[in-house]
Amino acid sequence: MAKDPVCNMNVDEKKAKYTSDINGQKVYFCRSECKETFDKNPSEYKY
Numbered sequence: 001m002a003k004d005p006v007c008n009m010n011v012d013e014k015k016a017k018y019t020s021d022i023n024g025q026k027v028y029f030c031r032s033e034c035k036e037t038f039d040k041n042p043s044e045y046k047y
């Protein structure tokens with residue numbers, strides 16, 4: 001399980017629809033809103 005850094009929910013990597021690639025690392029999100037929030041300000045979150 002990966003962790004959504006925005007809301008701290010567990011996300012199944014195999015089913016995740018919303019991901020971002022940052023500094024060569026893949027980050028998973030539970031929903032598009034979390035991805036958008038993260039993409040606006042990635043340095044705010046631990047990933």
Ligand SMILES: [Zn+2]
Pocket residue numbers: 004006007008009029030031034
């Ligand atoms: Zn989320």
